[in-house]
Amino acid sequence: MQTHKSKILKAVEAHGTPSYVYDGEQLVHNYHNLVNALPDCVDVFYALKVNPNVSLVKLLRSEGACTEVCSVTEMEIALKAGSTPQDIVYLGPCKKDYELKRAIELGVFAIVIESETELYRVSKFAEAAGKVVEVAIRINPDFSAKGSPWKMGGRPTQFGIDEKHAVKNFGSYLKVPHVHIKGIHVYNGTNILDAQSVYENSKYILGLYEQISEKYQVTFSMVDVGGGMGIPYFPNQVALDIDEFRSLMVPLFSDFHKKYPNTRIIMESGRFIIGTAGYFGVTVNNIKVNHGKTFVVTDGGTNCHSASAGAGRVVKRNFPMENISSDSEKTKEYQVAGPLCSPDDIIGRNMMLKETREGDVLVISGSGAYGPSSSPGLFHSHGFPAEVLVYQDKVHLIRKRDTSASIISQQVEVDFSKEVVLQ
Ligand SMILES: Cc1ncc(COP(=O)(O)O)c(C=O)c1O
CATH class of the missing domain: 3.20.20.10 (Alanine racemase)
Known part of the structure; x- marks a missing residue:
């Protein structure tokens, strides 16, 4: 049985960061934990708004979950997943x-x-x-x-x-x-x-x-x-x-x-089923001291995981975070930032972490619900992170990370020389 840490490391090694990593065994366990706490006369409908990835829905569907959808795209995903x-x-x-x-x-x-x-x-x-x-x-x-x-x-x-x-x-x-x-x-x-x-x-x-x-x-x-x-x-x-x-x-x-x-x-x-099965992994790009505070700047922030920064919450509190690369015995207080040019792009405030170096991988747990689907992925044109499912000892890429080409391909470039001037 792999620990969540070894699953995340494997996923990150294969697909880099920023990435969402899902623990398939945990997902299946959470679903049955809920189903087993209800009598047979109740049907559990998984809410796709929480995380609509087709492979995750397919896994839940194979365990018996029905689906609740809020758009035609979620409806098509549910069908594709076997609903x-x-x-x-x-x-x-x-x-x-x-x-x-x-x-x-x-x-x-x-x-x-x-x-x-x-x-x-x-x-x-x-x-x-x-x-x-x-x-x-x-x-x-x-x-x-x-x-x-x-x-x-x-x-x-x-x-x-x-x-x-x-x-x-x-x-x-x-x-x-x-x-x-x-x-x-x-x-x-x-x-x-x-x-x-x-x-x-x-x-x-x-x-x-x-x-x-x-x-x-x-x-x-x-x-x-x-x-x-x-x-x-x-x-x-x-x-x-x-x-x-x-x-x-x-x-x-x-x-x-x-x-x-x-x-x-x-x-x-949604949240109960998938929340604890998801992790968000980022790599430390640089570390610096600024006005007396130590900032750890990472390759994924509120653009990928706005929920962890407290979007919609009055009181901003940190989601659980750990440094899975460091073996250091020492801990230190850090401000963990993302890549945006916004002072609000902080995913960990006054965060106690094992002593951290550039290149380390930090992981936010409890990230399976309302992650990419409720984050402003296109801010600064960084694009959405990769999503990876680790299940039965296999690492599956379940959403490709956006690339410059994929983001730009959605934009339409006007040829102004050909514009017709309307009277
Ligand atoms: C109508 C409806 N169903 C299901 C959900 C999923 O809720 P939860 O993530 O708390 O399970 C929501 C969340 O806002 C909702 O509005």
Whole structure:
């Protein structure tokens, strides 16, 4: 069994830095850790927004994961990775016409409707396609998940339809032609480390499902309770207690399933499944002392991994980082910077690391979620880093590092000598 360090070293040796390195065994373990903490009546949908690499999705799919997608590209990746349309839910606050048409053509398990306008648009496209389209209504509840640093529900957001409004008007949604409303969807927050909070959130959503189905005397066939299960990034955080999670969730969902045996229960998860399976590796390019602080300048920074620099967080704290090249017994405090001409390009502030030299490889753990897909990879035209999967003792390049040629090829050079002047 290789340690994560030897896996990262192998990947970096083969493909250089900056690179994201994924530990395939850890990914599979995390997925089953979640699945095993839920009863069989719950299906886990992997959220591609968290990390959409086709090889990672394929590995998860081969272990049984379904997929949640938020764009037509994520939909195509899910299909390429082996997902069937019946194991795809499609959501997001701005679905373009061509995206909706593709989802309708495929017949995904549910298009999750985020507004009343969208319901009518889907109805119109369904009519044109000569189909009855399966949809779920996303509700923004009057309940907010405790312990989530990013809340998508329980407060004003661009997601879903307000609970009171939705409950009052659900009868009119049920009358919209060419769509079949198969259930409800709620996604309230992310990175929740408290099992009780996920439980209370799920319980509230199941209650909402019951309330609406009883009020309108309708039998639904799905409920998507979101999820938001988190991972610890900082020393003061404690990992989600999976045993407590299991002891709360198993009876909750099992009781619901006894009452509604034909309702597919969906939990969405991204961070919990892939977060701890990913590492971000950079090489130290130069070290210098500036105004009394020692700066370690690396070949990948916030352009590759904005989450580690605290993008979206009020309090900036360091993700765990280690120097995997150094054997030094001594530690020193460093400011770890990236390659950008921006003073904010710092991925480790006052970071204690083993004594570091130029050429050393530094690794940030907990990097599998919201890494490249939520980073400004094109800043300074450095491009996106390579991505490498180490699985069953093999090193697989799963995304090529951008090159000057690949970045420039996307730009269109105007030949001004041929411009036609419009009157
Ligand atoms: C609707 C929806 N589903 C799933 C996710 C994935 O969340 P997580 O990474 O917390 O599992 C998100 C994250 O924002 C989301 O908005």
